Each structure stands twice: as structure tokens, then as C-alpha cells.
Amino acid sequence: MAQAGVRINGLLKRYGTGDAAVDALKGVDMQVAPGEVVGLIGPSGSGKSTLLKCLGAVIEPTAGRMTLGEVVIYDGRWQIRDLRTLRRDKIGFVFQAPYLIPFLDVTDNVALLPMLAGRPNGEARHRARQLLEALDVGHRAEAMPAQLSGGEQQRVAIARALVNRPPLILADEPTAPLDSERALTVIQILNQMAAQYETAVIVVTHDEKIIPTFKRIYHIRDGRTHEQAGEGRIMQ
Amino acid sequence: MINLAGRDILHAWGKFVFTGLGLGLLIGVTLSMAGIYRGMVEDAKVLLSNSGAHLWVVQQDTQGPYAESSNLHDDLYRGLLAVPGVARAANVTYFTMQVRRDSGDVRAMVVGIVPGGPGEPGQPGYLVAGRHITRAHYEAVADVTAGLRIGERIKIRRDHYTVVGLTRRMVSSGGDPMVFIPLKDAQEAQFMKDNDAIVRQRRRTTANPAFNRPGAPDVLEAVIASQNTNPYVNAVLVQLAPGRDPEAVAADIRRWKRLSVFTRAQMEDILVGKLIATSARQIGMFLVILSTVSAAIVAFIIYTLTLGKIREIAVLKLIGTRNRTIAGMIMQQAVGLGVIGFVVGKIAATFWAPIFPKYVLLLPGDAALGFVAVVVICVLSSIMAIRAALKVDPAEAIGG
Numbered sequence: 275m276a277q278a279g280v281r282i283n284g285l286l287k288r289y290g291t292g293d294a295a296v297d298a299l300k301g302v303d304m305q306v307a308p309g310e311v312v313g314l315i316g317p318s319g320s321g322k323s324t325l326l327k328c329l330g331a332v333i334e335p336t337a338g339r340m341t342l343g344e345v346v347i348y349d350g351r352w353q354i355r356d357l358r359t360l361r362r363d364k365i366g367f368v369f370q371a372p373y374l375i376p377f378l379d380v381t382d383n384v385a386l387l388p389m390l391a392g393r394p395n396g397e398a399r400h401r402a403r404q405l406l407e408a409l410d411v412g413h414r415a416e417a418m419p420a421q422l423s424g425g426e427q428q429r430v431a432i433a434r435a436l437v438n439r440p441p442l443i444l445a446d447e448p449t450a451p452l453d454s455e456r457a458l459t460v461i462q463i464l465n466q467m468a469a470q471y472e473t474a475v476i477v478v479t480h481d482e483k484i485i486p487t488f489k490r491i492y493h494i495r496d497g498r499t500h501e502q503a504g505e506g507r508i509m510q
Numbered sequence: 511m512i513n514l515a516g517r518d519i520l521h522a523w524g525k526f527v528f529t530g531l532g533l534g535l536l537i538g539v540t541l542s543m544a545g546i547y548r549g550m551v552e553d554a555k556v557l558l559s560n561s562g563a564h565l566w567v568v569q570q571d572t573q574g575p576y577a578e579s580s581n582l583h584d585d586l587y588r589g590l591l592a593v594p595g596v597a598r599a600a601n602v603t604y605f606t607m608q609v610r611r612d613s614g615d616v617r618a619m620v621v622g623i624v625p626g627g628p629g630e631p632g633q634p635g636y637l638v639a640g641r642h643i644t645r646a647h648y649e650a651v652a653d654v655t656a657g658l659r660i661g662e663r664i665k666i667r668r669d670h671y672t673v674v675g676l677t678r679r680m681v682s683s684g685g686d687p688m689v690f691i692p693l694k695d696a697q698e699a700q701f702m703k704d705n706d707a708i709v710r711q712r713r714r715t716t717a718n719p720a721f722n723r724p725g726a727p728d729v730l731e732a733v734i735a736s737q738n739t740n741p742y743v744n745a746v747l748v749q750l751a752p753g754r755d756p757e758a759v760a761a762d763i764r765r766w767k768r769l770s771v772f773t774r775a776q777m778e779d780i781l782v783g784k785l786i787a788t789s790a791r792q793i794g795m796f797l798v799i800l801s802t803v804s805a806a807i808v809a810f811i812i813y814t815l816t817l818g819k820i821r822e823i824a825v826l827k828l829i830g831t832r833n834r835t836i837a838g839m840i841m842q843q844a845v846g847l848g849v850i851g852f853v854v855g856k857i858a859a860t861f862w863a864p865i866f867p868k869y870v871l872l873l874p875g876d877a878a879l880g881f882v883a884v885v886v887i888c889v890l891s892s893i894m895a896i897r898a899a900l901k902v903d904p905a906e907a908i909g910g
């Protein structure tokens with residue numbers, strides 16, 4: 275178990291070349307255990323989104339090493355050929371805005387991922403419904419995304435991030451559009467789900483309300499991370 | 511897997527239906543243009559078939575009587591009857607003019623025929639109402655598209671005619687309805703001068719000492735009489751005895767009678783290949799423009815719809831959707847739009863075809879070809895949108 279989760283060692287990311295080069299990440303070290311939710315905070319331009327994009331396999335780091343579960347995914351270069359499948363099966367994404375697919379109903383928004391992975395429609399929908407129930411939006415399973423409240427949409431987005439049981443969830447400002455009560459509910463759900471599915475969760479946030487909930491926090495400043503113990507207060 | 515394109519179409523059905531409707535009317539016009547061309551070709555063939563002729567005998571070195579003017583002496587047909595293989599031969603005249611009636615006038619092709627049995631070449635053929643011409647003068651049979659009624663009195667040049675029968679699908683290659691009248695009347699009408707002109711000419715002839723000789727009064731009368739009769743027709747329609755080779759008989763007539771002779775196939779060539787060739791090119795030009803406009807519309811709509819979905823496409827890519835799936839989604843939507851358009855267009859074309867003044871012939875083969883063209887155009891016009899979608903970076907979904 276000690277090996278699982280996410281490990282990042284000496285990650286560098288340079289945008290551009292020559293005079294225009296920007297070193298967005300200058301040596302990031304990070305470790306998140308399965309079932310753990312950590313906060314990633316830092317000022318604007320410190321490299322938070324860059325780190326998420328590297329971990330999310332949508333941009334290529336410049337150097338360093340990333341391990342997901344038992345698998346080294348990056349070590350100076352990508353160690354995995356099919357990044358699309360890696361994203362689909364191993365990484366869940368939650369964004370500031372839910373970004374649900376507007377022309378699919380709630381169930382199919384969630385079921386789409388297992389379907390993309392080749393699961394039969396019936397099985398994919400069944401799994402989606404179970405998750406939606408667990409996230410307390412089961413009664414809205416038939417609705418279109420536009421008919422949901424912001425908090426409901428965000429819970430559907432979390433269900434979508436979880437549905438393929440990925441070992442890692444990346445959440446970028448997931449509580450930004452929500453009031454404090456709903457924001458805390460979302461964090462609570464992420465904690466629950468992380469524990470239940472043994473998923474490592476990294477939450478990028480500026481949100482003062484939720485910072486006290488993390489047991490561990492990574493501060494990122496000028497492209498470097500510093501670890502810090504958090505208060506770990508989860509209400510209720 | 512669910513059909514993303516179908517779900518998107520269902521979700522944004524208003525956009526698709528309205529665009530499809532607009533596109534459909536355009537496709538309807540395109541199908542109608544093709545139908546107009548087919549109608550012209552069909553009219554030309556019907557014109558030839560309904561004449562009942564195997565050979566058209568016309569003035570030497572002309573391509574008459576439809577494409578060029580041709581004049582033949584009206585007793586020539588007797589000689590033709592003597593040619594081996596010729597079963598029947600009938601004089602015929604054609605001239606296009608305004609036929610006057612009580613309420614305005616109609617443009618028609620006036621056909622002079624020898625009143626006779628329906629077996630004779632040049633006859634009106636099948637009647638939808640009334641009877642054939644039985645008298646030698648002042649009766650007419652008209653095509654229904656002329657809008658004339660049985661018993662109606664019409665005026666051609668100076669003479670009045672009574673409509674005794676109505677026929678159908680008898681129109682000139684220009685689409686004008688035919689009005690059949692007895693040959694003698696037609697010959698007179700075709701060459702007739704007005705009263706003043708006759709009086710003037712008679713005076714001039716009388717004043718000419720060569721014609722008006724003292725002691726020979728018959729000469730003047732004969733000359734005047736010949737000036738006021740018209741011994742010419744435009745063509746002789748020939749029917750062959752069964753089993754005769756039209757080419758062989760035509761060659762005989764050409765050799766012995768110094769006339770131009772056309773077989774059915776040659777006549778079709780002249781009508782379709784020459785007479786309506788310019789119209790066909792005109793219509794072809796329209797087809798090209800309409801297809802281009804349709805393609806531009808599909809391309810523009812699909813491109814706009816795709817640009818409106820950039821965020822969703824980025825998310826789809828981020829969560830692991832294949833490029834192929836996304837391209838397929840866009841292409842299916844384009845084709846879906848095309849299919850809606852085609853259905854609307856086909857229905858529209860079918861509905862408005864009968865309202866056209868000229869015959870519009872919608873062939874299933876043309877529709878099938880049109881469908882294939884629509885699908886191909888839609889697939890091609892989705893390329894721009896697909897390129898835009900494939901360029902979308904999944905990192906955009908994460909944002910800054």
C-alpha cells in the first residue's frame with residue numbers, strides 16, 4: 275500500500291524556449307496516499323494549473339518523475355504511450371465549472387466514461403445510477419444538466435470523475451461557484467469517496483472556507499512546493 | 511456507447527430543424543431544376559413520339575421543322591409515297607404565335623394537319639375530351655395546358671376556330687401548348703397577309719404590263735390567284751411499312767428527292783442535343799451554384815455549432831474520447847442535417863412540381879443521385895468543423 279497513490283519527484287516544467295522561456299514548475303515534490311485528500315494552494319501564477327495539467331497528462335513536463343499507483347507514468351519522458359486511455363481510466367477530473375455535456379442527461383453524463391472504456395450501456399448506466407444515489411442526486415438522474423442547481427451539477431461532475439474508479443482525482447477550484455455550506459458538502463463528499471474508493475485526491479483551491487478541512491496542504495510558490503500539516507477539520 | 515451526434519441533434523432539434531428546412535428548400539429547388547431539364551427532354555421525346563412519324567422529311571440542308579425553318583412543296587408527299595418502304599406520308603406545318611381568345615391570348619404552337627384517321631402521322635393522338643378535327647376548316651384541337659375549353663372560339667390570324675377536342679402532353683420543345691388546325695387553314699394563316707397588303711399587291715400586279723397583257727386577261731387572274739395561295743408546308747411526316755429500316759429508307763429519299771431526312775434518333779439528337787442544349791447548360795450552371803450554396807450553408811452551420819461546443823469537446827477529449835469519435839459525431843450531424851434537408855427538399859419539390867408552367871419530371875434516379883450528392887457535400891463541408899474540433903487542446907478543459 276505504501277507504493278500506491280501518487281508520487282511526484284523533482285518535476286520541472288518550462289513553457290517556451292530561449293528568451294521567452296517561463297519556468298512554471300521548478301522542482302515539485304509531492305506524495306498523496308490512496309484515500310487521502312490534500313490541498314494545493316498558492317498565489318496566482320504559482321504553477322497550480324500547470325501541475326494539474328502535467329499530472330492530468332494533457333501537457334508534457336520538462337523533467338522529473340511521476341508515479342501513479344505502481345506505474346511510473348513519466349520519467350524524463352512519458353512512459354505510457356496511450357495518454358488518452360490513461361486519462362480515461364486512471365484520472366478523474368473535477369473543474370471549477372462542472373462542464374457537463376449539455377446534450378446528455380445526468381445519467382449518461384456519468385455513464386459516458388465507462389461507455390468510452392467499452393463497458394456495455396446497461397452496466398455503465400447502472401454504475402452511474404449507484405454513484406448518483408451515493409452523491410444524493412439519484413432523484414435527478416433523468417434530468418438534463420441545465421435543469422440542475424450549481425451544487426447538483428458539481429456532484430454530478432464528481433460522480434463522473436469517480437465512475438471509472440480512478441486512483442487519482444484532480445480537482446481545480448471545485449467549490450469556487452458554491453456557497454460555504456455547499457462547498458463543505460462537496461469536500462465532505464470528496465473525502466468520503468476518496469476513503470471508499472481508495473482514491474488520491476488533489477484539490478487546488480483559494481477557498482478559505484475549505485482550507486481548514488485538509489489534513490495536509492501543499493503550498494506552491496514560484497514553482498516550488500512546501501508541505502504543511504493542515505487542521506483536518508471535517509464537520510459533521 | 512451512445513450516439514453523441516444523435517443526442518446533440520435531439521437536444522438542439524430546433525436549430526437542426528430550421529436549418530434543415532432552409533437547406534431543404536434549397537435542395538427542393540435543386541431537384542426541381544433537374545426536374546425541369548428532365549421535363550424538357552421528356553417533352554421533346556413525347557413531341558416526337560406523338561407525331562407518330564418514323565421519318566421527318568424537310569427542306570434540303572435544314573434541320574427542320576423544330577430547330578430550323580423548312581419549306582417544302584405540299585405535293586411532295588405524293589412522290590414520297592412512291593418510295594419503297596413508305597407506308598404513309600402527311601404534310602404538316604408548325605408555327606408559334608399568340609392565339610387570341612376572348613380573355614387575352616395564349617402562346618401556342620399552331621400545327622397544321624391533314625384531317626384524317628388517328629393512324630395518320632401528325633395527328634393529335636389521345637384526346638382527353640371532345641373529338642378529332644373532322645371538317646376541313648375552322649376546327650381546332652388544343653393541348654389542355656393552353657387552358658382552352660371545348661366549344662370555345664379562338665382566333666388565329668384573321669380566322670375564327672372552334673375548339674372541338676382537348677389533348678394532353680402535346681407541347682413544343684419550348685413548352686408551348688400545341689393547337690392543331692386543318693392544314694389548309696394553317697397554310698393560309700402561316701403566309702397570310704392583311705387585307706391592305708393584298709389590295710396593294712393586287713394593284714401592283716395589275717399595274718405590271720408583264721402580267722396585265724391586253725388580250726390575255728387569264729394571265730393576270732392566274733398570277734393573282736397564285737400569289738394568294740400558299741403551296742408550302744414545313745415537313746412531311748413519314749410512316750414506314752412494318753419491318754423497314756428507317757436508315758435505308760431515309761437514304762433512298764435523300765438520294766432521289768434531294769431532301770433532308772431525319773430518323774427518330776437523329777431528330778432526338780437535334781432536339782435534345784441542340785435545341786435545348788443551351789437551356790440544359792443554363793440549368794447545369796444553376797445546379798452547380800445551388801450545390802455550392804448548400805455546401806456553404808452546411809459548412810457554416812456545422813462549423814458554428816462546433817465552435818459553440820469547443821468547451822464540451824475539450825472535456826470529451828480530456829476524459830478520453832477518441833478523435834475518431836468526435837470527428838464521427840460532427841460528420842454525423844452534418845449528414846443528419848443533409849438528410850433532414852433532403853427529405854424536406856424532396857417533399858417540397860414533389861408538392862410544387864405540378865404548379866410549374868412547364869413540365870417538371872422528377873425521376874427517382876435523379877433523387878437518388880441528389881441524395882448521394884447531399885451526403886457527399888455534407889461530409890465534405892464538415893471537414894472544416896472537424897479540423898477545428900481536432901485542434902482543440904484537452905488542456906483547455908482544465909483552464910488556467
Ligand SMILES: Nc1ncnc2c1ncn2[C@@H]1O[C@H](COP(=O)(O)OP(=O)(O)OP(=O)(O)O)[C@@H](O)[C@H]1O
Binds near residue numbers: 289297298316319320
Ligand atoms: N501555455 C503557457 N505558455 C507560457 N507560459 C505559461 C503557460 N501557461 C502558464 N504559463 C505561465 O506559467 C506560470 C504558472 O501558470 P499557472 O497557470 O500554472 O498558474 P496558476 O497557479 O494556475 O495561477 P492561477 O491561480 O491564476 O490560476 C505563470 O507564470 C504563467 O504565466
Ligand SMILES: [Mg+2]
Binds near residue numbers: 322910
Ligand atoms: Mg490556475
